[in-house]
Amino acid sequence: HEVHLVYTRLRTEERMLADALRARGFGVRTHADSELVLPLSRERWQDGGPVLMRSMSFTRARYLSSILEVKGSRVLNTAHCIATCGDKALTTLALARAEVPIPWAFVGFEEEACVAQMQERGFPVVTKPVLGSWGRMVARVDGVHAAEGMMSMRFEMGGAQDHVALVQQYIDKPGYDLRVYVIGKSVGGMRRRSEHWVTNTARGAVPERYEVPESHARLAEQAARAVGGEMVAVDLLETRAGEVMVNEINHCVEFARSIEFTGIPLPELMADYVRETLR
Numbered sequence: 001h002e003v004h005l006v007y008t009r010l011r012t013e014e015r016m017l018a019d020a021l022r023a024r025g026f027g028v029r030t031h032a033d034s035e036l037v038l039p040l041s042r043e044r045w046q047d048g049g050p051v052l053m054r055s056m057s058f059t060r061a062r063y064l065s066s067i068l069e070v071k072g073s074r075v076l077n078t079a080h081c082i083a084t085c086g087d088k089a090l091t092t093l094a095l096a097r098a099e100v101p102i103p104w105a106f107v108g109f110e111e112e113a114c115v116a117q118m119q120e121r122g123f124p125v126v127t128k129p130v131l132g133s134w135g136r137m138v139a140r141v142d143g144v145h146a147a148e149g150m151m152s153m154r155f156e157m158g159g160a161q162d163h164v165a166l167v168q169q170y171i172d173k174p175g176y177d178l179r180v181y182v183i184g185k186s187v188g189g190m191r192r193r194s195e196h197w198v199t200n201t202a203r204g205a206v207p208e209r210y211e212v213p214e215s216h217a218r219l220a221e222q223a224a225r226a227v228g229g230e231m232v233a234v235d236l237l238e239t240r241a242g243e244v245m246v247n248e249i250n251h252c253v254e255f256a257r258s259i260e261f262t263g264i265p266l267p268e269l270m271a272d273y274v275r276e277t278l279r
């Protein structure tokens with residue numbers, strides 16, 4: 001079998017994944033998403049072999065995975081998983097449907113209605129773009145004046161697809177959040193520690209290994225199931241009282257900044273998962 005790896009940039013992750021697949025006897029063909037122009041038809045793509053979707057662009061990943069599935073390719077993660085995880089409102093909704101514990105959240109479509117709902121719930125709250133990653137534009141809103149400013153920006157800037165506000169309960173974390181990797185099953189995790197309330201490693205948080213307790217592993221697996229995630233990173237928020245909730249799920253697992261700290265062999269585990277699912 002050949003595995004097709006679709007990428008935006010061949011980062012450390014993509015190189016390590018390709019190496020791990022080759023070490024297991026797979027041929028690996030890499031495809032830049034920018035060069036793919038795919039007919040919208042059932043016509044088979046390439047040799048019909050499995051596809052690892054590693055595009056960094058949500059737009060490209062979502063369309064390409066949908067198209068390739070119609071063509072009969074086995075895409076990891078699935079188009080449904082990507083479409084759900086790429087949109088934080090849809091992720092939250094899928095988690096709510098599956099009764100996974102989450103911070104309360106709402107979406108709204110107009111400034112006054114959103115600000116009124118925030119005031120009713122009480123500050124602080126968090127608002128973030130439904131499409132986005134690496135902690136970009138995640139904002140903590142401590143009071144009504146910031147809320148008005150944030151909401152007017154949300155609804156007066158950007159295009160139609162930006163005109164939805166996602167507002168979430170602010171969780172007072174104990175200086176870190178948690179990430180559990182689910183590669184078929186929970187395989188380990190990391191704690192991301194930061195002085196700042198935004199704990200992305202892309203924003204300078206320090207990754208540490210943490211021994212995932214059974215309860216966190218089960219919660220992450222339940223969350224992954226809720227979005228149809230086979231190879232995902234599930235982000236958990238812990239309150240100072242020790243209550244644990246699911247914040248978001250990442251469908252394109254990144255590990256370049258953390259693998260040396262966690263020691264979790266993610267490329268090998270992912271390659272093993274690909275091999276198992278193709279049996």
Ligand code: ADP
Nearest residue numbers: 126132133134135136168169170171197198199
């Ligand atoms: P991204 O996809 O950009 O990583 P997240 O929703 O994961 O977006 O938010 C980035 C970080 O911001 C989280 O890892 C966490 O540290 C912090 N954060 C996000 N939402 C909340 C929240 N509701 N309460 C507390 N911290 C939050």
Ligand code: ZN
Nearest residue numbers: 133134248250
């Ligand atoms: Zn994310």
Ligand code: MG
Nearest residue numbers: 134135235248
């Ligand atoms: Mg995150």
